[in-house]
Amino acid sequence: MIPQLARLLAPAAPPVRIGIVGCGISGAAAAIAIARRMSGPTELVIADASGHFGPGFAHGPAAGRGELLNVRARDLSMVPDAPGDFTNWLAGQAAGRDDAAPESFQPRATFGRYAGERLREALSGSRNVATTLLTDEAVAAEPAGDRLRVRFRHHGCQEFDALFVATGYGTREPSLRRLGQDPYRPLDAEMAKAARNALFVGGGLTMVDSLVNLRRAGFAGAATVVSRHGLLPRPHTPRHADVKMVDLRELKSLSAILRHVRRTEREIATAGGDWQGVANAVRCQVQDVWTSFTLADRQRFLDHLAPYWENIRHRLPPELHAELDALPPEVLEGRVLEVRRRGTCQEAIVEDVRGRLAARRFDLVFDCTGYRPAVDTPFVQSLVAQGLVMPDPLRMGLAVARSGRVRSAGGRSGPPVFALGPLGRGSLYEITAVPQIVAQAAAAAEALSRLSARGRARHAASAAPWGLRSFA
């Protein structure tokens, strides 16, 4: 048969099947980008164990009491190539109210609602992508011929040509926090009012959420914070501040970068500017710098600089900072080794910076030590065991490229797998906040769309069976 005739008679390429496991901000951003990018027929299955599609942990369960975003409305958008989309959405919701201003810090729950709405719109408006939403937990994955097979706890198995792992902080089990109660668990108002004192383990933004919520629930006792470096969060400027910064990669070493940033900060301060502008400018370059670092430099940064960087990078909305500043907690520099129940209160064993131990009793203890990507779940562990993904060398998450495409033990011979958001923390460092996640999801969808177009072209040219290895 002549080749042209063979091609005409060949069955059309079946749709590409894409799975997204986890649908917080990372999974939702990926789905929105896929719905907009894929140019050929695509079946998309989005699974989330919680049954909520869009908000994820930070903008869902951790946002139930009006907790504020630490990013300005103007810098947030779930839609690639549409900066300012969140502000536009807010303006539509608030019908001209002042609190929709681009410079404002909105409640995280509001952002969660916006993310869910943009997700639904993108999926229902897509010409090429047919979507199934699945409320279930993925528990395992394995190669299946040219595809990947994902096993779900309740709904059996599904096979995919490409997989997005967007499981972030995992399926939430608050009771697992080691050093006190979960800061985002609903508060018992009577207990809050009756408590004489409270301990907050960790001194970052979660501590502020927790302390402010406790006080708003009626707590009037003494608040103590134990933090490794004795630092409390600092404020954002009332309006966005920025400065020009050289390409930090050109400075070649961590010490040279540090010297340059400090000098710039001094110059800005002398000129009457805000140090926050320097932090904002550095933040834009963190992925570039981190990926250019040697492993030794990354480790050195984590050992010596990370807490100071985190302190200037994660800042409070000015109004929240003013609330904290009006009644600051006692701050102890050190760490909490253990918390144990003693009658009606709890005893914390605190080690100070000189290594001295002290036992102190509190009515309430909150574990505000932060959230790490959940890589010890059955699903992620199964991906690791099958060689489909691998941990990054620092074991902070999974080894990924900037698009989130995983580096696997078997190289790139299998179907494409992307691990998005906080899961790439060790590889990219600055990848946990919404703007970076949305940019990464767009890059992933773009890469996938190119691979899929190439696969379709090959199928048309050869009439070869369509399969996932056409992606490789």
Ligand SMILES: Cc1cc2nc3c(=O)[nH]c(=O)nc-3n(C[C@H](O)[C@H](O)[C@H](O)COP(=O)(O)OP(=O)(O)OC[C@H]3O[C@@H](n4cnc5c(N)ncnc54)[C@H](O)[C@@H]3O)c2cc1C
């Ligand atoms: C308390 C807190 C406050 C933050 N505040 C801000 C902020 O103000 N501004 C900002 O830019 N960033 C903020 N961040 C960071 C950022 O928003 C998060 O990193 C981001 O939302 C992570 O989203 P995610 O989808 O990757 O993970 P998650 O939000 O953890 O979502 C993962 C989803 O996957 C599901 N899931 C997990 N495992 C499975 C499985 N095996 N099968 C099926 N489903 C599964 C879960 O149910 C969940 O819905 C904050 C983070 C935290 C923790």
